[in-house]
Structures are given as structure tokens and as C-alpha cells.
Amino acid sequence: MSEIVLDKVWKEYGDQIVLEQISLTIAARAFVALVGPSGCGKTTFLRLLLGEEAPTQGTITLDGVPLVAEPGPDRGVVFQRYSVFPHLTVLGNVLLGKVLKASPIAARLFGAKRRAAIEEARQLIAEVGLTGAEDKYPAQLSGGMQQRLALAQALIMRPRVLLLDEPFGALDPGIRAEIHVLMKRLWHETELTVVMVTHDLREAFTLGTRVIAFERPRDRPEERERYGARLSRDIDIWPPRIAGETSIYAPDRADPVIPLSLAQDDLAPRGDRVS
Amino acid sequence: MRWINLKPGRATSVALMLAPFALLVIAYGIGSAARLAENPGDKLLPALQSLVDAVNRMAFTPDVRTGEYLLWSDTAASLSRLVAALGIATAIALVTGMVIGMFPYIRALLAPFVATVSMVPPLALLPILFIVLGLGETAKITLIVIGVAPAMIRDLALKVLELPREQLIKAQTLGGSSWQIALRVVLPQILPRLITCLRLQLGPAWLFLIAAEAISADSGLGYRIFLVRRYLSMDVIFPYVAWITLLAIIANFALDRLRIAVFPWSNLERGA
Ligand SMILES: Nc1ncnc2c1ncn2[C@@H]1O[C@H](COP(=O)(O)OP(=O)(O)OP(=O)(O)O)[C@@H](O)[C@H]1O
Ligand SMILES: [Mg+2]
Numbered sequence: 001m002s003e004i005v006l007d008k009v010w011k012e013y014g015d016q017i018v019l020e021q022i023s024l025t026i027a028a029r030a031f032v033a034l035v036g037p038s039g040c041g042k043t044t045f046l047r048l049l050l051g052e053e054a055p056t057q058g059t060i061t062l063d064g065v066p067l068v069a070e071p072g073p074d075r076g077v078v079f080q081r082y083s084v085f086p087h088l089t090v091l092g093n094v095l096l097g098k099v100l101k102a103s104p105i106a107a108r109l110f111g112a113k114r115r116a117a118i119e120e121a122r123q124l125i126a127e128v129g130l131t132g133a134e135d136k137y138p139a140q141l142s143g144g145m146q147q148r149l150a151l152a153q154a155l156i157m158r159p160r161v162l163l164l165d166e167p168f169g170a171l172d173p174g175i176r177a178e179i180h181v182l183m184k185r186l187w188h189e190t191e192l193t194v195v196m197v198t199h200d201l202r203e204a205f206t207l208g209t210r211v212i213a214f215e216r217p218r219d220r221p222e223e224r225e226r227y228g229a230r231l232s233r234d235i236d237i238w239p240p241r242i243a244g245e246t247s248i249y250a251p252d253r254a255d256p257v258i259p260l261s262l263a264q265d266d267l268a269p270r271g272d273r274v275s
Numbered sequence: 276m277r278w279i280n281l282k283p284g285r286a287t288s289v290a291l292m293l294a295p296f297a298l299l300v301i302a303y304g305i306g307s308a309a310r311l312a313e314n315p316g317d318k319l320l321p322a323l324q325s326l327v328d329a330v331n332r333m334a335f336t337p338d339v340r341t342g343e344y345l346l347w348s349d350t351a352a353s354l355s356r357l358v359a360a361l362g363i364a365t366a367i368a369l370v371t372g373m374v375i376g377m378f379p380y381i382r383a384l385l386a387p388f389v390a391t392v393s394m395v396p397p398l399a400l401l402p403i404l405f406i407v408l409g410l411g412e413t414a415k416i417t418l419i420v421i422g423v424a425p426a427m428i429r430d431l432a433l434k435v436l437e438l439p440r441e442q443l444i445k446a447q448t449l450g451g452s453s454w455q456i457a458l459r460v461v462l463p464q465i466l467p468r469l470i471t472c473l474r475l476q477l478g479p480a481w482l483f484l485i486a487a488e489a490i491s492a493d494s495g496l497g498y499r500i501f502l503v504r505r506y507l508s509m510d511v512i513f514p515y516v517a518w519i520t521l522l523a524i525i526a527n528f529a530l531d532r533l534r535i536a537v538f539p540w541s542n543l544e545r546g547a
Contacts, residue, residue, distance in 0.1 A: 082439035082445075085445075085464075086540055087463045087464050087541075096446075100459070139540065139543035
């Protein structure tokens with residue numbers, strides 16, 4: 001469905017080799033957590049998958065088709081910051097993807113089409129727990145709310161692949177646990193292959209089906225430029241987590257997860273969430 | 276407490292705000308009285324009463340020759356030039372600035388050219404404009420446009436380039452085409468800046484307007500000031516300068532209000 005295959009991918013910026021020899025197959029509906037020291041090329045890796053950057057050598061295919069060298073609607077993304085549009089309200093942000101798809105010239109929707117799109121957007125907004133905040137601007141939301149908004153905004157496109165770059169890094173542990181629950185549910189419910197960069201090992205093992213690590217094999221200062229990071233660890237989580245199925249062994253053992261409805265501290269009223 | 280932490284209260288603020296203005300008026304009054312005491316025919320610092328008389332004559336009495344109220348007809352002439360020029364400059368700046376900021380090819384083509392043009396001193400071009408375009412309105416409006424547009428273009432292009440890269444990527448993952456991204460992501464975020472940009476260019480725009488009017492015109496605020504200069508009519512010049520200043524302040528304030536009213540989000544960002 002949405003298998004990503006990287007074959008001997010290298011990425012260099014000028015003289016500096018950032019990534020080398022990355023060969024990796026990411027199964028459809030996997031949840032890959034990517035960890036590694038700062039500056040080792042995790043964001044660069046996501047940029048390659050996004051199509052924002054092209055590999056210097058090697059190929060990346062999505063379902064056997066080489067990636068287009070441009071971001072597209074089949075790959076959604078949530079960055080650590082700046083993922084939502086400051087000039088649009090919560091509703092406007094979530095709606096934007098729909099609008100752009102349906103209205104190539106005017107980039108606006110009217111009448112019945114607009115109502116239908118709003119309906120869909122509202123459902124998604126409810127799903128990420130932002131009901132009640134539809135008319136707020138991002139600057140009026142907390143960091144956690146903004147990231148949930150970014151998720152909803154990306155998910156309305158029904159992307160095959162979702163790329164997350166330290167999306168929850170700036171959030172406090174309570175809110176983070178809450179978003180983890182949400183993230184897990186969304187992954188179970190939608191046809192998504194997820195690649196998430198994180199600095200937090202615990203997060204990686206809580207959410208992932210597979211944890212991979214990048215590391216530079218040689219890290220002496222004088223060698224740094226000439227040797228890129230390689231894939232140094234590749235761990236499948238045991239017992240396996242499978243999208244859409246609850247694990248019989250140890251359902252979500254890693255975290256003392258706080259239920260979503262209790263930990264929520266924003267304006268969204270509780271209980272009317274679609275789940 | 277440290278000085279940087281001492282903040283005036285509301286009443287103090289108002290008093291402080293008014294103080295320099297009051298001082299100016301008082302200094303003028305004293306200077307004027309002193310000069311007039313020495314020489315009742317002095318024209319340099321006319322008494323308050325003569326200023327009031329001049330305002331009456333210019334604003335509320337029809338001119339004997341033309342039957343027009345000069346202050347108002349001058350204001351109308353100047354403002355129509357200013358509005359036309361700023362309208363044209365704004366339109367040019369918006370389109371050019373956006374395409375320079377968004378499209379690398381157009382940036383390569385136009386950015387160095389605009390940078391060069393913006394270095395040409397506009398007043399040095401004035402004789403050329405008068406020769407080529409004649410002495411009419413076109414030359415004056417062109418001068419203002421040439422004077423303010425390059426700076427606005429560069430400012431807007433920079434603003435587009437300052438948009439976080441993440442936003443443009445995000446818009447592409449939402450399926451946006453270049454046109455859609457220009458329309459729904461870049462343009463709305465640029466418009467508040469355009470207004471601010473326009474505000475900052477009000478000063479230069481007035482400068483070029485008055486320069487052009489001083490040289491060739493038959494009406495306008497700048498024209499009048501330079502006309503009555505020959506008769507040392509400070510009693511007319513002072514009120515005209517004050518009036519121009521007031522117009523500029525009002526425009527400045529109105530544009531800022533407009534920005535906040537139309538783009539409320541642009542004020543949230545700064546935590547204001
Ligand atoms: N556009 C670029 N031009 C030149 N060098 C770059 C560019 N982008 C990234 N690099 C270099 O590539 C290396 C990897 O950067 P990257 O942002 O991928 O690191 P990261 O693993 O995401 O780090 P962090 O965990 O701190 O976010 C860095 O040494 C950086 O200097
Ligand atoms: Mg990074």
C-alpha cells in the first residue's frame with residue numbers, strides 16, 4: 001500500500017557528507033521512530049522522504065515508484081514549529097487542504113461544497129480535541145493545541161505517509177502523553193505509514209513498531225565532514241504492534257498514559273469527540 | 276528600581292506626551308513676542324493672531340481671483356497626486372515583491388535590477404522626468420512612484436523570503452499549486468506588511484510630492500508654500516506645514532488601524 005524503499009541513499013551538502021549508505025525498507029502501515037544524536041541528519045532524512053531535498057546518490061521509492069522531487073499531498077508532515085498558518089483560524093487551517101484540492105483557481109469554496117468540507121474538518125477537529133477553538137488563531141493556542149491542529153491539518157488530506165519531525169519535543173510530559181494516545185489512535189484508525197523523528201527514546205519505544213537509530217561511525221572532529229551518519233540500530237518492537245489491532249501481550253505497556261479526557265486543559269468541551 | 280523598569284502611569288504618559296508640543300508652542304510664543312517687540316513689522320515669527328488670520332484667509336475665505344478656498348483646493352490637488360502615486364506604487368510593489376520573493380527564476384532576473392534602481396536618487400531624475408513627461412501630473416506622480424516603489428518591493432520580497440520554509444512545504448503537502456500558495460498562503464501574510472510598508476513610505480512620498488510641486492505646479496500644498504515664500508509669508512507657511520504634518524499623522528494612524536481591523540491575527544503574533 002505505501003511501502004517506502006531506500007536504496008543506498010547518500011546525502012551531501014557541499015563537502016559535508018550527512019548521510020551515507022542508508023538502505024531501508026519501511027513496511028506499509030509501520031510506525032518508524034527515528035532517533036540519533038543532534039546534527040546526525042534526522043531532519044535531512046525526513047526532507048528526503050518529503051521530496052524537499054533529492055538524494056545525492058541512491059533512490060527512494062514509494063510503492064515502487066520513484067519519489068517526485070517535490071512535496072506532494074500523498075505525504076503529510078508535522079514540523080516541530082511553524083506547521084500551521086498564523087493567518088488562518090483553526091477551522092481555516094484544517095479546511096485549507098480540502099479547499100486547495102477542490103478549487104484550483106479561486107482556492108475558495110462556497111455553498112454546499114464548503115459546508116461539506118467544514119463538516120469533515122469539524123469532525124477531525126473534534127478528533128484531535130480542539131472542538132470549541134475553531135475560530136481561534138494559532139497564536140491564541142497553546143503549543144500542544146497547535147501541534148494537534150497541525151496533525152488534523154495534515155490528516156485531512158488522507159496522506160499515505162505521515163512524517164513527523166520532533167513534533168512533540170516542546171511539550172510538557174502531561175500533554176505529551178495525551179498526544180501519544182491520540183497519535184496511537186490515529187495510526188490505528190487511518191491507513192498511515194508513519195516516520196517520526198524524536199529525541200526521546202521513551203517516546204520512540206512507546207509509539208513505534210520499529211525504532212531505528214542514525215549514528216556517525218567515526219566522529220573525530222577531523223573526520224566529521226567526510227563520514228556521514230549510517231543506520232546503526234534497527235530494532236523491531238517486541239511484542240509486535242500491528243496497526244488496527246490491539247496487542248494481546250502487553251497492550252501499550254510503556255507509559256502510565258493519562259486518559260485523554262482527563263488530561264485536557266484547553267477549551268474544548270469533553271465527551272463529544274468522535275472516536 | 277532601575278530606570279529601565281520604571282514605567283509612567285496613564286496620566287503621566289499623557290502629560291509627557293504633550294510636554295514637547297507645549298514647549299514648542301511656548302518657545303514659539305516667547306520668540307515671536309520678543310521679535311515683534313523689537314520690530315513690529317517682523318515677518319519671521321508672526322504672532323499667533325496673524326497665524327489665525329492667515330488660516331482664516333486660506334481656509335475659510337474664497338480667493339479673490341479664483342473664488343476657491345485655497346487650503347482645500349491645494350489639499351485636494353496634493354492628496355490626489357499622493358493617492359494616485361501611492362496606489363500605483365503599492366500595486367507594483369505587491370506584485371513584483373511577491374514574485375521576486377516566491378520564484379527563484381524571477382528573483383535571479385529582477386532582484387539585482389530593483390536593488391540598483393533603488394540606489395538612484397529620485398530627485399536627480401526629476402529634470403529628466405519633466406523633460407520626458409512634460410510638466411503635468413504624470414511627471415509628479417512618476418517621481419513619487421520611482422521614489423517609493425523600489426524600497427517597498429525590496430521590503431515585501433524580503434518578507435516573503437522570511438516566511439518559514441516549513442509553511443511553504445506544508446502548503447505543498449496540502450496539494451497547493453504555486454498559484455494557490457501565492458493566493459492563500461503568501462498574499463494574506465504579506466498584506467499586513469504591505470500596509471506597514473506603505474506607512475513607512477508616507478514620509479518619502481510627501482518629500483517627493485512637495486519637491487515636484489515646488490518646481491512645477493499651479494496648485495498643491497507644496498506649490499503654495501514655495502509661492503508665498505517669495506513674500507516671506509511665514510504666517511501661511513507655518514499653518515501649511517502643520518497641516519501637512521497632521522495629514523501624514525492621520526494617514527499613518529488610519530493605515531495602522533486598517534491593518535489591525537482587517538488582519539486581526541497580525542497583531543496577535545507579537546503578543547500585543
Ligand atoms: N541546507 C543545508 N546546507 C548545508 N548543510 C546542511 C543543510 N541542512 C542540514 N545540513 C547539515 O546536515 C547535518 C544534519 O542536519 P539535520 O538538520 O538533518 O540534523 P538533525 O539530526 O535533524 O539534528 P537535530 O536533532 O538537532 O534536529 C548538520 O550537520 C547540518 O549542518
Ligand atoms: Mg532536526
